[in-house]
Amino acid sequence: MRGKGCVPTTTTATGRACPRAATRARACAKGKGSPAAAAKAAASSGGLRAQAAVVPGCRAQQVACKVAYHLEAQGESDPGQGLRTLYDKIFEDHTIDTSEDGTALLFVDRHLVHEVTSPQAFEGLRNAGRPVRRTDCTLATVDHNVPTTDRATFDTVENFIQETDSRTQVMALEENVKEFGVTYFGMEDTRQGIVHVIGPEQGFTLPGAICVCGDSHTATHGAFGALAFGIGTSEVEHVMATQTLLQKKSMNMKVQIDGKLQPGVVSKDVVLHVIGVIGTAGGNGCCIEFCGSTVRDMSMEARMAMSNMAIEGGARAGLVAPDETTFEYLQGRPLSPAMGPDWDKAEAYWRTLRTDEGAKFDKEVYINAEDIAPTLTWGTSPQDTTNIMGKTPDPAKQEDPQRAAGIERALNYMGLEPDTPLEGIPVDKVFIGSCTNARIEDVRLAALVAKGRKVAANVYAMVVPGSGLVKQQAEAEGLDQILKEAGFDWREPGCSMCLAMNPDKLLPGERCASTSNRNFEGRQGAGGRTHLVSPAMAAAAAVAGHLTDVRKLLPDSMDMSVLDSKEFLLPVAPAERAVKEKVAERAGGGVGMPKFTTLKGIGAKLDIQNIDTDMIIPKQFLKTIKRSGLGVSAFYELRYDPETGEENPDFILNNGAWRDSKIIVAGDNFGCGSSREHAPWAINDFGVRCIISTSFSDIFFNNCFKNGMLPIVLENDVVRELMADCDSGEDLEVDLPNQVIRRPNGQEVPFPVDPFRKNCLVNGLDDIGLTLQKEDKIAAFERIRDEYYPFFNGIGYSHLETSHFDKSPYSPV
Numbered sequence: 001m002r003g004k005g006c007v008p009t010t011t012t013a014t015g016r017a018c019p020r021a022a023t024r025a026r027a028c029a030k031g032k033g034s035p036a037a038a039a040k041a042a043a044s045s046g047g048l049r050a051q052a053a054v055v056p057g058c059r060a061q062q063v064a065c066k067v068a069y070h071l072e073a074q075g076e077s078d079p080g081q082g083l084r085t086l087y088d089k090i091f092e093d094h095t096i097d098t099s100e101d102g103t104a105l106l107f108v109d110r111h112l113v114h115e116v117t118s119p120q121a122f123e124g125l126r127n128a129g130r131p132v133r134r135t136d137c138t139l140a141t142v143d144h145n146v147p148t149t150d151r152a153t154f155d156t157v158e159n160f161i162q163e164t165d166s167r168t169q170v171m172a173l174e175e176n177v178k179e180f181g182v183t184y185f186g187m188e189d190t191r192q193g194i195v196h197v198i199g200p201e202q203g204f205t206l207p208g209a210i211c212v213c214g215d216s217h218t219a220t221h222g223a224f225g226a227l228a229f230g231i232g233t234s235e236v237e238h239v240m241a242t243q244t245l246l247q248k249k250s251m252n253m254k255v256q257i258d259g260k261l262q263p264g265v266v267s268k269d270v271v272l273h274v275i276g277v278i279g280t281a282g283g284n285g286c287c288i289e290f291c292g293s294t295v296r297d298m299s300m301e302a303r304m305a306m307s308n309m310a311i312e313g314g315a316r317a318g319l320v321a322p323d324e325t326t327f328e329y330l331q332g333r334p335l336s337p338a339m340g341p342d343w344d345k346a347e348a349y350w351r352t353l354r355t356d357e358g359a360k361f362d363k364e365v366y367i368n369a370e371d372i373a374p375t376l377t378w379g380t381s382p383q384d385t386t387n388i389m390g391k392t393p394d395p396a397k398q399e400d401p402q403r404a405a406g407i408e409r410a411l412n413y414m415g416l417e418p419d420t421p422l423e424g425i426p427v428d429k430v431f432i433g434s435c436t437n438a439r440i441e442d443v444r445l446a447a448l449v450a451k452g453r454k455v456a457a458n459v460y461a462m463v464v465p466g467s468g469l470v471k472q473q474a475e476a477e478g479l480d481q482i483l484k485e486a487g488f489d490w491r492e493p494g495c496s497m498c499l500a501m502n503p504d505k506l507l508p509g510e511r512c513a514s515t516s517n518r519n520f521e522g523r524q525g526a527g528g529r530t531h532l533v534s535p536a537m538a539a540a541a542a543v544a545g546h547l548t549d550v551r552k553l554l555p556d557s558m559d560m561s562v563l564d565s566k567e568f569l570l571p572v573a574p575a576e577r578a579v580k581e582k583v584a585e586r587a588g589g590g591v592g593m594p595k596f597t598t599l600k601g602i603g604a605k606l607d608i609q610n611i612d613t614d615m616i617i618p619k620q621f622l623k624t625i626k627r628s629g630l631g632v633s634a635f636y637e638l639r640y641d642p643e644t645g646e647e648n649p650d651f652i653l654n655n656g657a658w659r660d661s662k663i664i665v666a667g668d669n670f671g672c673g674s675s676r677e678h679a680p681w682a683i684n685d686f687g688v689r690c691i692i693s694t695s696f697s698d699i700f701f702n703n704c705f706k707n708g709m710l711p712i713v714l715e716n717d718v719v720r721e722l723m724a725d726c727d728s729g730e731d732l733e734v735d736l737p738n739q740v741i742r743r744p745n746g747q748e749v750p751f752p753v754d755p756f757r758k759n760c761l762v763n764g765l766d767d768i769g770l771t772l773q774k775e776d777k778i779a780a781f782e783r784i785r786d787e788y789y790p791f792f793n794g795i796g797y798s799h800l801e802t803s804h805f806d807k808s809p810y811s812p813v
């Protein structure tokens with residue numbers, strides 16, 4: 001009987017009673033004809049939210065409200081009511097349940113998995129005897145560790161990958177996907193590639209989906225109007241076990257770019273420019289929606305390069321509303337809905353995915369595309385940008401002493417003087433690749449610049465396609481020939497020198513023009529210096545031998561010199577080896593969720609802004625398949641002399657009583673960069689349980705709670721006072737139940753903490769167990785989804801052959 005069991009008590013995403021619940025219940029109780037009719041009645045009497053309708057036991061109501069949501073989104077409901085952003089719509093449409101404090105349980109449509117952040121998650125499932133709930137919505141590949149050398153002789157991973165830890169991680173994934181039945185593109189599969197290249201390429205990434213991956217650049221998929229964000233390994237396990245995630249709603253931020261881009265300026269320049277404007281913490285706590293005429297004119301691949309770097313602006317996700325460009329890109333891809341009724345149903349839904357006119361954003365940024373010239377970084381943070389006509393900054397001219405210290409440190413690392421013009425700085429290497437810029441259009445752009453020219457004698461330049469299919473397409477178009485003739489090294493797909501977890505690395509002191517997304521210290525190899533650029537600018541630097549404006553290319557008169565790729569096969573430095581051995585000795589099995597109540601001890605001051613996760617634990621220590629034992633590698637670059645492996649006596653955590661600090665008081669934006677949960681694991685294993693700062697990156701912040709650690713956000717003046725307490729050597733006491741920090745002078749400093757997270761920390765509760773108690777609600781949501789969003793159910797590859805392709809994922813130039 002329709003309407004049976006309807007109760008007007010549903011809460012909203014913010015935990016408040018939903019004022020429209022009564023209307024909904026009335027519509028439901030009327031039980032008029034079809035669910036759609038009930039929905040229409042309900043919608044016309046006030047508009048409804050889909051998520052609020054999921055009340056177990058009230059099927060008709062659920063269906064009615066679901067349909068009503070679409071009517072409202074298409075503007076058929078009362079105008080001016082409940083105006084929502086694209087982010088609000090996707091978030092709310094995936095909300096299964098909302099707890100008192102506003103934490104939502106979200107359904108996850110797409111889960112991408114790679115070898116670095118999944119081993120501990122699979123281990124957790126295995127230990128708990130849990131399966132992967134939705135293998136049809138899960139896709140795995142290997143990318144970070146794979147060598148990019150010729151695979152002509154590839155037989156098995158075991159024989160092919162020389163580096164032990166890399167081999168172990170790749171082999172662990174191969175075993176895990178077999179055991180858990182997950183679709184996997186291995187090294188012998190042409191579809192293998194960087195996880196953020198293959199998802200879109202296969203049509204796995206769809207508009208309106210929630211898409212996650214244990215990787216911060218999951219933001220890439222937002223280009224499709226998918227709500228896509230990086231998660232930590234504990235969350236990878238949570239998604240695999242429950243197909244859901246616990247999330248608090250982010251703020252809405254609009255970045256509107258209007259106008260026509262100058263020739264030679266591409267979306268990479270746009271996003272570098274945007275990050276230069278907003279800073280690496282500018283988007284913290286936000287989901288960015290990129291909009292405006294410039295964005296509408298971009299191709300899907302250009303949009304992907306832009307949303308990819310939303311995380312570098314501090315935002316966990318970047319979105320672009322789907323449009324004709326999106327639909328055209330998706331049609332005929334292996335995992336897109338099949339053309340015909342399936343496609344039509346999907347497209348009708350996707351067309352509702354846009355921000356309502358007049359909807360409110362918490363932050364707005366407006367950029368004029370005509371102001372953007374080819375843009376690049378000069379320092380060690382993606383916010384350190386200027387255009388190619390610019391100069392390095394002078395710390396002496398900075399008013400903020402912390403910023404001045406940051407600039408000085410960055411220039412020193414980069415081997416650059418203040419006020420140096422960027423144009424003309426010689427480079428040693430050029431890297432064209434990564435999940436930002438390794439798609440076919442990027443390769444085409446590089447080939448366009450390189451055509452008929454030669455790589456400079458002082459430069460080694462490599463092009464690493466983002467996937468086997470990009471490589472295949474580029475070869476079909478003859479782009480590899482153009483690049484090889486110019487002197488570029490043409491490689492096999494993978495992350496490569498973006499992160500240098502495989503053998504492709506910079507040598508200490510080497511300078512690289514790189515199309516990747518992070519220029520952190522040591523990112524591309526210890527001591528390596530990175531300038532982030534577009535593929536056009538990278539190719540221009542390769543042929544010029546120095547950073548240059550792609551708009552005024554040098555004549556092609558230089559000799560070509562390709563360095564022997566063996567140069568990249570670096571031996572592991574002795575210092576690094578010693579630390580790795582200690583890590584191996586200490587690594588154990590899983591570590592339960594520890595309780596956190598009070599913590600007393602001397603605090604350590606780390607007065608550096610933007611301590612990124614590469615500084616907390618560099619990539620060479622990510623190759624573990626365990627969670628524990630990483631403490632010896634925490635703050636590796638700061639803590640040890642890279643030559644000798646001896647402790648650096650100037651580093652606070654090597655110094656006297658501070659060696660045992662359990663509390664760190666740090667500069668702004670702690671934990672920015674990658675989603676690696678290895679960062680909190682390493683800090684935790686080192687003995688630190690609490691970090692205090694003015695701000696944190698969202699993913700790091702979240703990861704701390706999953707590991708029984710407490711990150712505390714306080715105002716800058718309070719942080720400064722606590723830093724002084726650290727220097728005094730007297731104890732601080734963090735009292736979580738009472739939410740105060742007791743200073744040595746007896747003052748109590750209150751701090752905020754999310755009630756749900758506090759409860760989990762104080763009681764040592766594990767998220768997965770808590771979520772599985774909501775099984776009924778998850779199952780009810782899945783039934784609704786089957787009916788109204790069947791296109792989100794992964795059809796998987798189990799019954800598909802590679803020949804299923806309706807067309808090549810790439811169309812010719």
Ligand SMILES: CC(C)[C@H](C(=O)O)[C@@H](O)C(=O)O
Nearest residue numbers: 116214215216217674675676
């Ligand atoms: C290894 C992975 C966790 C990491 C990320 O999250 O971004 C990596 O892809 C990176 O680019 O630093």
Ligand code: SF4
Nearest residue numbers: 217434435495498499
């Ligand atoms: S940023 Fe680099 S390392 Fe990270 S996923 Fe992308 S290509 Fe791989």
